[in-house]
Every structure is written in structure tokens, then in C-alpha cells.
Amino acid sequence: SDCMKILVIGGGGREHAMVWKLAADSRNPALFCAPGNAGTAEIAVNVNISAEDIDGLTAWAVENKPDLTVVGPEAPLCAGLTDAFQEKGLRVFGPCKSAAQLEGSKLFAKDVMISAGVPTAECKSFTDPDQAIKYVKEQGVPIVLKADGLAAGKGVFVCSSLAEAESAIKETMISKSFGDAGNTLLVEECLTGEEASILALIDGENILMLASSQDHKRVFNNDEGPNTGGMGAYSPAPVVTEDMWPFIRENIFNRVLKELKKRGIVYKGVLYAGIMMTPDGPKVLEFNCRFGDPETEAVLPRIAGDLVPALEACIDGNLEQNMIKWHDEACVCVVMAAGGYPGLYGKGDVISGLDEARKLGKLVVFHAGTKLDNGKVVTSGGRVLGVTALAPDLKGAIMLAYSGVSMISFDQAQYRTDIGAKALKPVF
Ligand code: AMP
Ligand code: GLY
Numbered sequence: 001s002d003c004m005k006i007l008v009i010g011g012g013g014r015e016h017a018m019v020w021k022l023a024a025d026s027r028n029p030a031l032f033c034a035p036g037n038a039g040t041a042e043i044a045v046n047v048n049i050s051a052e053d054i055d056g057l058t059a060w061a062v063e064n065k066p067d068l069t070v071v072g073p074e075a076p077l078c079a080g081l082t083d084a085f086q087e088k089g090l091r092v093f094g095p096c097k098s099a100a101q102l103e104g105s106k107l108f109a110k111d112v113m114i115s116a117g118v119p120t121a122e123c124k125s126f127t128d129p130d131q132a133i134k135y136v137k138e139q140g141v142p143i144v145l146k147a148d149g150l151a152a153g154k155g156v157f158v159c160s161s162l163a164e165a166e167s168a169i170k171e172t173m174i175s176k177s178f179g180d181a182g183n184t185l186l187v188e189e190c191l192t193g194e195e196a197s198i199l200a201l202i203d204g205e206n207i208l209m210l211a212s213s214q215d216h217k218r219v220f221n222n223d224e225g226p227n228t229g230g231m232g233a234y235s236p237a238p239v240v241t242e243d244m245w246p247f248i249r250e251n252i253f254n255r256v257l258k259e260l261k262k263r264g265i266v267y268k269g270v271l272y273a274g275i276m277m278t279p280d281g282p283k284v285l286e287f288n289c290r291f292g293d294p295e296t297e298a299v300l301p302r303i304a305g306d307l308v309p310a311l312e313a314c315i316d317g318n319l320e321q322n323m324i325k326w327h328d329e330a331c332v333c334v335v336m337a338a339g340g341y342p343g344l345y346g347k348g349d350v351i352s353g354l355d356e357a358r359k360l361g362k363l364v365v366f367h368a369g370t371k372l373d374n375g376k377v378v379t380s381g382g383r384v385l386g387v388t389a390l391a392p393d394l395k396g397a398i399m400l401a402y403s404g405v406s407m408i409s410f411d412q413a414q415y416r417t418d419i420g421a422k423a424l425k426p427v428f
Pocket of ligand 2 (some may be wrong): 116132215229230288292293294295
């Protein structure tokens with residue numbers, strides 16, 4: 001048929017938000033999601049292939065010929081999914097393998113930033129654990145340790161004691177908790193300030209920065225407890241003030257693109273800069289080669305009108321600033337997680353209240369770790385849902401999101417009760 005076909009790769013809250021946004025596109029595309037979840041199943045055809053199965057996905061795409069593929073997670077991008085699809089003449093939104101190194105190797109990213117003059121934390125890298133420990137002792141605490149490679153968000157340690165740092169070094173370099181991702185360790189200066197995520201669409205040349213957002217990485221209120229994949233997000237992040245945008249465009253995104261180009265690498269897709277607003281100005285904590293999760297859940301609902309033209313323009317190299325229009329409304333996403341997450345947690349618990357929450361107006365419940373079991377929606381992952389609300393201001397969005405949360409339940413659900421609270425306090 002003439003209907004546009006779009007394949008979204010991944011199965012979390014970010015991918016449900018993407019499928020949800022693409023489903024509203026004026027071209028009315030037919031949507032497929034691999035592997036998807038119970039939420040994407042309502043608006044797309046779930047394709048039972050893992051997001052990391054490059055060969056399986058390529059074979060499916062060759063047979064089913066999607067007009068556009070949008071890649072959610074980093075693993076397939078770093079493994080070369082874009083390159084594999086392009087070889088078959090398929091159109092993909094997402095950087096090629098060499099460009100995805102900005103996320104796949106923190107050492108590569110740091111090297112690019114230093115060559116490019118991008119403001120970032122000072123850093124030294126080690127392949128020998130004894131040398132690393134010696135250096136950490138010289139530097140003192142607090143100090144930040146990072147496994148070079150992909151570690152599913154678990155390879156960063158902000159250490160406030162030497163004992164903590166030593167055990168992180170051992171875990172990474174000797175016990176090899178992250179496999180080869182921990183062969184090289186970065187020891188970084190600990191920055192202070194408030195964080196924000198800035199995502200930019202990039203067509204190889206042009207940069208279209210999306211609205212600011214802020215994640216909540218720690219599992220408990222007041223940013224306590226271990227790091228997670230993200231317990232909630234809001235957009236906009238008032239910590240990113242008007243005057244910072246030209247600086248971020250010029251000194252972060254533009255410089256990185258120029259430096260990559262010098263190295264023969266063209267970046268196309270979305271580039272996510274995790275930024276710390278330090279007393280000395282914005283500094284980059286990390287780059288991701290994809291949309292953030294749960295930032296995407298808080299940013300995409302604020303886009304007015306179509307997203308597909310901007311995604312296609314990134315592929316075609318004709319991205320223009322007016323391709324994305326924004327609602328004035330603020331958006332808040334509260335993650336409901338399974339009890340025990342980010343440690344061990346149960347699965348298979350029935351989720352109730354989803355239909356009631358849906359009636360709350362500008363509220364949408366993005367599914368993350370869910371699946372259908374005999375017609376019932378049950379939990380199937382650590383982050384289960386992203387309850388997301390739009391309102392004229394952040395305060396209203398927070399209230400509406402938590403009204404939604406209060407209507408939904410599953411066994412041992414846990415969530416933070418302070419998502420977005422930071423944004424309501426004065427910044428200075
Ligand atoms: P990442 O996985 O690189 O985003 O790091 C996880 C979290 O660790 C970040 O969101 C920050 O809160 C923290 N972090 C990373 N690098 C630094 C740094 N140099 N100084 C202070 N905190 C950091
Ligand atoms: N929310 C953090 C990330 O997507 O990496």
C-alpha cells in the first residue's frame with residue numbers, strides 16, 4: 001500500500017513515547033515496534049525480535065521494507081545497526097557505528113571533547129588497576145570513576161570515600177562486572193551543580209536543539225540511593241536559562257561535530273548531551289547517541305505537530321530550525337518501578353487502574369516494563385510505567401501526573417514523590 005511504514009526498535013518507555021508520537025503523525029504511518037511492550041501493542045504491531053539482534057532486524061526489514069526505522073537504545077547503534085540497514089538500502093534514524101562511539105566509548109568521547117575544546121571534567125584513563133588506585137589516592141575524594149564501554153548505565157561511580165573508589169576499581173577492572181567495557185577506566189574530576197539533558201537533532205551539519213529536560217537518576221527522593229535508568233523527568237528544565245542556548249550550541253554541539261568531521265565521521269541522528277551547570281558554566285558529563293529515557297517521555301509530548309519530517313531531514317541532510325514546533329505546556333513523567341529496582345525485583349504482577357488514569361485528560365501512561373499475559377497487562381521489567389502529564393506549568397503537570405500515579409497499582413510499586421520538585425525552587 002502507499003501507507004508509510006515505520007519500524008521503532010526497542011521496548012521501553014522511550015519507545016512507547018516514540019510510537020505514540022509517530023502514531024499521531026499527519027501521514028498516519030503504519031507502526032511496528034521490535035520488540036515493543038504492552039503499551040506499544042495498542043498502537044503498533046509488535047515484532048518479536050530483540051533490539052540487539054542486528055541480523056534478525058535486518059532480515060525483517062529487508063522483507064517488510066519499512067520506509068523509516070527509528071532506533072531507541074544505544075546497543076544496536078554501537079553494534080552497527082545503522083550501517084547494516086544502510087547496506088541494504090534502508091533508511092534509518094540513528095548514527096552509524098563510528099559516530100555512536102561518542103556513547104560506546106567514554107574514552108573516545110573524552111578525546112573528542114578535549115580535541116574540540118568542549119568544556120568537560122578533567123580526566124585520566126587507566127588500564128592497570130594499581131595505577132588507577134594510586135592516582136585516585138593522589139587526587140583524593142570526591143572522585144568519579146567510569147568504565148569506558150557500555151554498562152547499561154551502571155558503569156559510573158561517584159565516590160565520596162577512597163574505600164568506595166577502590167571497590168569500584170576492583171569491580172570494574174578485576175572482577176570485570178561489565179566485561180570488556182571495564183578494560184579501560186576513566187578517573188574524572190567530580191563536578192558540582194545541577195544537571196540537565198539537552199538533545200539535539202543532527203543531519204550531519206545542522207543542529208536542531210530540542211527542549212531542555214531533567215532526569216532523576218537516583219532511586220529515592222532527594223536524590224538518594226543507587227543510580228537507576230531514571231525515575232522520572234520533566235521538561236523544560238529552568239536551570240537551562242535563555243542565555244545558555246547559544247553557548248551550548250556553539251561550544252558543545254558544533255565543536256563536537258567539527259571534530260568528528262576532522263576524523264572522517266558524520267553524525268546523523270539525535271545527540272544527547274548530559275550537562276552539569278557548574279559555577280564555571282555548562283560542562284559535558286556524557287554524550288549518548290540516542291534519545292534519553294525517560295527524557296523522551298517528557299519532551300516528545302511537548303512537540304506540536306509532526307516529528308517524521310525532522311527525522312527524515314536528519315537522514316537527508318536538510319534539517320531546518322522550524323521543523324519542530326513546541327507547545328507552551330510543561331511535561332512531567334513519573335516512573336513507577338517494581339519494588340527492589342534497581343536491584344532484584346519481581347515480574348508478572350497485574351497492573352490495575354490504567355484505564356481510569358487515561359480519563360484524566362492530558363495524561364498518558366507510557367509503558368516501559370510491561371507485557372500482555374492472557375489479555376492482562378503485567379509487569380515485566382524494573383521500570384514499569386512512565387505516568388506522563390502536560391499542563392500549563394510544571395506545578396500543574398506534577399499534580400496531574402501524581403493524580404495518575406495514585407490511580408494505578410501493582411504489587412510493590414515504588415516511585416519517587418518529588419519528581420520535578422527541584423524545578424519549583426529558585427535556581428540561585
Ligand atoms: P552517566 O551515566 O555518564 O550519565 O553518569 C551518571 C551520573 O553520574 C550523571 O548523571 C551524574 O549525576 C554523575 N556524574 C557523571 N560524571 C560526573 C562528574 N564528572 N562529576 C560529578 N558527577 C558525575
Ligand atoms: N536518562 C538517561 C539516559 O537516557 O541515559
